[in-house]
Amino acid sequence: MELQMNLKTTPLHSQSEKLGAKFAPFGGWDMPISYSGIIDEHNWTRKSACLFDICHMGEFIISGAGAGDALNKIVTMNIEEIPVKACRYGFMLNENGGIIDDLIVYKIDNNKFMMVVNAATKDIDLTNLKKHLPEDISLEDISDKTAKIDLQGPLSRDILKEIISADIEKLTYYTFSYFDVLGENSIVSRTGYTGELGYEIYISAGKAVELWDTLLKDKRVKPGGLGARDTLRLEMSYPLYGHELDNSTSPLEAGLGIFVDLDKEFIGKDVLVKQKEEGLLKRLVCFKVDSRRAPRNGYKILSGDKEIGVVSSGSFSPSLKRGIGMGYVEADYRTAGTKVTLGDGRVKIKAEIIKRPFYKEGSLRK
Amino acid sequence: MNIEKRLFYTKEHEWVRIEGKEATIGISDYAQASLGDVTFVELPEIGAEVEQFKPIAAIESVKTASEIYAPLSGKVIKVNEEIVHAPELINQAPYTEGWFAVIELKDEAEKANLMDDAVYEEYLIEIGD
Numbered sequence: 245m246e247l248q249m250n251l252k253t254t255p256l257h258s259q260s261e262k263l264g265a266k267f268a269p270f271g272g273w274d275m276p277i278s279y280s281g282i283i284d285e286h287n288w289t290r291k292s293a294c295l296f297d298i299c300h301m302g303e304f305i306i307s308g309a310g311a312g313d314a315l316n317k318i319v320t321m322n323i324e325e326i327p328v329k330a331c332r333y334g335f336m337l338n339e340n341g342g343i344i345d346d347l348i349v350y351k352i353d354n355n356k357f358m359m360v361v362n363a364a365t366k367d368i369d370l371t372n373l374k375k376h377l378p379e380d381i382s383l384e385d386i387s388d389k390t391a392k393i394d395l396q397g398p399l400s401r402d403i404l405k406e407i408i409s410a411d412i413e414k415l416t417y418y419t420f421s422y423f424d425v426l427g428e429n430s431i432v433s434r435t436g437y438t439g440e441l442g443y444e445i446y447i448s449a450g451k452a453v454e455l456w457d458t459l460l461k462d463k464r465v466k467p468g469g470l471g472a473r474d475t476l477r478l479e480m481s482y483p484l485y486g487h488e489l490d491n492s493t494s495p496l497e498a499g500l501g502i503f504v505d506l507d508k509e510f511i512g513k514d515v516l517v518k519q520k521e522e523g524l525l526k527r528l529v530c531f532k533v534d535s536r537r538a539p540r541n542g543y544k545i546l547s548g549d550k551e552i553g554v555v556s557s558g559s560f561s562p563s564l565k566r567g568i569g570m571g572y573v574e575a576d577y578r579t580a581g582t583k584v585t586l587g588d589g590r591v592k593i594k595a596e597i598i599k600r601p602f603y604k605e606g607s608l609r610k
Numbered sequence: 611m612n613i614e615k616r617l618f619y620t621k622e623h624e625w626v627r628i629e630g631k632e633a634t635i636g637i638s639d640y641a642q643a644s645l646g647d648v649t650f651v652e653l654p655e656i657g658a659e660v661e662q663f664k665p666i667a668a669i670e671s672v673k674t675a676s677e678i679y680a681p682l683s684g685k686v687i688k689v690n691e692e693i694v695h696a697p698e699l700i701n702q703a704p705y706t707e708g709w710f711a712v713i714e715l716k717d718e719a720e721k722a723n724l725m726d727d728a729v730y731e732e733y734l735i736e737i738g739d
Contacts, residue, residue: 560672562672
């Protein structure tokens, strides 16, 4: 009816429709935003487990002799030094040190890697990889045939032990393995975007509905939408591409230097080295509002009457029961305890800069 | 979608219950369902003069921020502090515990600019949900 014609749908779209989900466009896809309600799904993820349709994200396989060395020159983190069956979070940068995308690389073996990227940036990522990978390294986009389903929450391990394998227990944080999932050899990683113990399952698109339905039969599992995924990640101060990260922002400005290895070569490195020497002009900060009112993307950040920055993400925090947000400020104002005012012409919200994250009770590493 | 009888509605999905010179204001079941979980409410001051179809309160859900418009002109004589502390009341009981404010009516003739429940029902069908 509206502009829905151009939006892509995941293999789970009709399952979500049957569950009465509310949909909205995200990164070119018609995605479920909520099922039972954002706050209910948020709280359920914090105490039990929610199932998320994340099929919109992209997956590439990069393989061939020397693939690790070639990829290591494109991403900021060192993927050569990590063991096989480990994953690592990091970035692809442009020549100006700006972030093309944030992503996770899975080391399948020393010459074979899977890269998981954002939906909206997938095509740009592919172009960038094609441009910089040597011709003898194979690059395959497996996004269309791959379904990504995330189970997140403190009970996710118990649930997957029953439904997939007792060996799920052996997965430590940011590692993965192959498991028999509904008769198919599939990657399951202990990763996520919620701050809770959680897993991401990569299965062929044709098996997505069966896996989704099987997991939802468990009473401990509820479907979760992108709305709760956003409030969950914000409480952990995890960045979202297009909000905290973009092609004119460096990982250092975003406070994500731990995902950058300056002891190796990669595209954009010289700019980061220079930023480190000369100091950063803007910094990403977290702030907590003194009421339930939420800061919104694009609000100005003021110290007294002086405009010092702009809000990149904001929401009501279901766990803290108050407004929280992130934004970029002039570097001098980044210290925790700094009082700021957030707002547009009409709204004025008082907030205080705090140390990340907002939510500290997550089951992430348990 | 529940449409309470004997109330009057605006195109912006506020309702008003007129009892003598007093009018209680809230948002419809359709409005609360479209917003999702209400997380914040800003109420007017008691004594504030409001004009028909001009902002009287502000409301936020996890995803949105919007204004609530006065269905009728008048003076605010009571506000519902309960919804400030428990905004979920607006989702749970939009026509009862989730009321926003009571105003003293200025001009009952303004009622002609509102919809009764039957017309509001047609209006909801018309806007397509």
